[in-house]
Amino acid sequence: MVSSLPTDRAPALSVRNLTTVFQTREGVVRAVDNLSFDVYPGECVGIVGESGSGKSVASLSIMGLIGYPGRVDQGQVEFGGRDLLLLNDKQMRSIRGTQIGIIFQDPLTALNPLFTVGRQMTDVVRAHRKVSKSDAAALAVEKLRLVGVSAPESRLSAYPWELSGGLRQRVAIAMALLLDPQLIIADEPTTALDVSIQAQIIELLRSLKDQLNFSLIFVSHDLGVIRSIADRVIVMYAGHTLETSQVDALFQQPNHPYTAALLGSAPTLASDPNQPLPAIEGRLPSLNNVPKGCVFAPRCHFSTERCVSERPLLQTAGQDGRQVACFYPLGAPVNEGVGR
Amino acid sequence: MLQNLVLIVVIVLAVFILMRLTAGDPARMSTPVFASDEILQTYREQFGTDKPLTAQLWDFVSGLPKGDFGTSFRYQEPVFSLIWQRVPETLLLAFTALVLALVFALIVGIAGARWPGSWIDRFGIAASTFGQSAPTFWIGLMLVLIFSVNLGWFPAVGFTGWKSLVLPAIAVALAVMPADLRVIRASMMDALNQDYIRTARAFGVSEARITLFYALRNAALPLVTVVGIDLGYLLGGTIVTEVVFNYPGVGQLAIDSVNARDYPVIQAITILTAMVFVFVNLVIDLLYMALDPRIRIEA
Amino acid sequence: MASTALPLTGDPGASPAMEDAPQELSWWRDFLGRNGARTFLIGLFLFTLIAGAALAAPLITEHDPSRNNITARLRPPFWNKDGGGSTEFVLGTDGLGRDMLSRMLFGMRVSLVLAVAGLLLSMALGVTIGLISGLVGGRIDMILMRLVDLQLAFPYIVLAMAIVAATKTSIGILIILLGLAGWVYFARVVRGVVLQEMQKDYVKAAQVLGASRWRIGLRYVLPNVMPAIAIIATLQLPGLIIFEATLSFLGLGIQPPTPSLGGMMLDGSQYIASAWWVITLPGLAILLVTMSLNIMSDGLRQLLDPRLQTV
């Protein structure tokens, strides 16, 4: 796996200062606030966060899929030498599905229940390429086989709801791969699945990525899932980026108190059942009322007056492009009890 | 299917009993006020209303399988042919109105769901609020006032050709359209908000295709249902409109028959209406199956 | 858990404002800020205006709505000075020289009273039947819903006409007819909402806590049916007003000399070529009142539909 930043190559996707806002009754809220990151070819960037962290909104913003009452307020999304945010609808449409593929959380609702698998896949092919229906179907069969769907020809005539959950998600992955995109965005692709199926899907995505060398943005709330697939991780909270790091470094030695606390509060098989879980007190902030200083300050054990009044910026910390948005970043490994 | 048969039987019985119990004596309606008992009796014998209720019911029911709905008291003609003569005009009116309403509701409803708050959406909402708020007969009267009396473009009454159809059809369509428009707009909006629409968008499928193919296909299910519900409005609206325009259809006949206590005609009309209702609902069920593969499995 | 595209679903209660601010003080502002609140208030205002005028009819107009005045037949409204209009009969007179305005106000009064009475009847009937159908289910539910289908199966107006023609018109009969016209909609919707709510976990939780079926129905489920009942009621009321007018127009409703809007238009239809106002104005009056109710209903639907409240 890639362990250091492949700076010798140009990033496949470069997001700068992305801010997405939603109009609500209480006013404008910032679902994603000033997000910047790069994805290099063949790399998997994981975005991890809890509800309202903005991780899914970020991935939809990149695809230009934010609709009313939301909109991308500012930023650049550079991809293939162009800023995707400046493209018109038609130009953007020609990129979706061909150069960027997307996999959604729940394949049952993400696939149209009234159309067969084959119909939906060939529709995507024919939206971008002038090919016959049978050629499009042949391509669909090829990709279904690639993702390990048995008897792919016969699956074309199946409706999504006739398939099992795991099979459905494989179909969704095949659809994302149809036109060989350089970048795939996976938005909680395993959340709706059982653990044994989740393991299959993660394994599948890992091997496909190695085989086809596409870049992957993997959004999840599950720390374990993120660690098992991502090369680099972005930790989001209430729309803000709190920390970005190489994956192992992040989990071995979280720099942001939130990351550390999150790792501590998620039980693992190795957690000591006789100790209370080091939970994070308080609750997630509402986007209507994001704290003025550090967004995590109200729940942070280490917060000072400065944290409450001033917002820390994302700053380089250590090597490998590691960044953290904290005035008092942590240094000790998590296993030695940083959570509290 | 069995349920539908039971439904029709219940309607037959209900209509028969209701007519006999609540309505006055048809013989009295057909004779001068001062007619003697003997004269009344002859009329009753002629109508068959002198027999006990059960016998009347048997006469009526035993004729049904042969398509014999009895004989009109007033016209002394077989009821079925009496109605049948007028069916084409009513069907023409109802069908024209339904098509008008559906076309309008589809265009404006889809556009309204696609661009909520746009001028076409607001126009649609205003039009449907108007159609919902104004009595159908009054709309008819206003159409006559404007387009017949003042402008002289269309005939005010009777049936003399396609021009006679225009105003009544608009009046009936306005009664039917609001429900259609609301359902189409709401179900289109609902469909456009579904995850699979976002998926289609995320894969670069064009907006036109998404709207007219992906979303409309899903919105078509409630639309089919609403057409079934329309039937009631359609027939009710047709009856009133036929009266306003003195249009020679089944609705006119129904009202005349009510006023004349011509039971056999009323019975026949209600039963035929119920059969049409059952038939249309059957077609709707079939359409559902054709449109939604999930139902095919369950059936 | 996984977040959705809308960021606000995460933790709605988390804002400190919700925690500490006295909520009672700002409820009116909060109400006005909600979808449909303004629409609802506009409709309510219009309706109150018209209904108030109708109820206060004797105070507003000096003319006896039923007094014929052969010397003042078919006077046009006041603005048509050339045609003989004057402020004496502000909205003109009908074929018997009766004052249009006072007839409309009194007619509206009758219409509203009848429609509201019919509405209450259909609401009581429909809600009860819907609740029973939804809560009890099984065979009883099937029979009741067949009954609903039965009524929807043929145009109610034919049945209504037959009954009216047979039983001599009276206010009581009319109210019963109107009540029977609307109950199906209440029954259907209430049953639908009940069935939907019965599937939810809070009903199962109440069962586990030992609540009886009727306790669940009345304490847990019924409050959630209320919005639907309110919406149907504001939708049904204009429908019943129109239905009553239609019956009167067909000569089967309120009998002369009691003024009624439908009856006025029946009389007026013979003067369609010469006196437009006799048929136009009563219809406009109906249109105004039903429109105000429909606007109200629209606003109410937006107010009460939680799905529309997210934005």
Place this chain on the structure above:
Amino acid sequence: MTAVAPVVAMENVVKEYAVRGQGGKGTLRALDGIDLQVARGEIVGVVGESGCGKSTLAKLVVRMESPSSGRVLIEGQDAAALSKDEIRTFPRKVQLVFQDPYGALAPRMTVGGAIEDPLRIHGIGDSASRKAKVSELLTLVGLGDRLASRYPHQLSGGQRQRVNIARALALEPEILVLDEPVSSLDVSVQAQVLNLLRSLQQQLGLTYLFISHDLRVVRYLCQKIAVMYLGNVVEYGTAETVFSRPRHPYTLALLNSIPDHQVSMRDQRSVLLRGEVPSPIERPSGCPFHTRCPMAREICSESRPMLREIAPGQWAACHFSEDVPALGDQERMSAKAP
């Protein structure tokens, strides 16, 4: 399985549902002969993937459903053969906490009203003492009693689940069935609720039947574990033994499937389970797991293994329990995996 008289005992419980689906009618066997005993004061975790029957099991224990055959005994009494009076007081013995904290609360009932209603139903106390009880319960679950006048939609997810717990405790039951109580909560909130559940259990001496799909959560909270697959308990034992030395290949595979954030990707070499759970309508013959089992042999499709004691305090339903490799020593097993 336990020496002390169990408070919950399931004896060969079968639950079947008639279903209509593709190809006509069928029988869905949600539970296929469950034997399970829960001792007083124990926390027993029931884990398994969707469709394994764990939620059905929860419903049987709280009498929302009755078994097709077999018996569910609550404190020694057959839950299906209670007198009218016993049915009425049954809710005071066993309560249930649902997965979706929002859906489990009536939307138009205040928090206080929701917690008070069970007391009213059972005629406990007068109005004043009930109010006092409500505020006591709210404090117990870590909420202030000023929340009593709030509506569910004004609360956060964690607060809602605390309210649900308070309501379930209102009748002072001995047994709490928790059906995925934390799986719809965010990680940081989930930890709070888990801690609360643990401290309540210790404070009040409750017995928990904890249903979950998340082995990490179950490992943390529970003393005993029952692993379910396709309506069967395939392994049962103390959490320690089951998780450190699983004796059923399904348990082992599940443990291996969990992505662990403490283990680097390079070290995570999971033995993947082939395919997916078969339909409970067309159950496989023999061992229900044999269609996916990397260790399956001929006998597995022919005869169904019974739950047997493999080691002290550990039962497994596998013909080859003794051959199940130890955690981390999977070469033997994965060699057979396709």
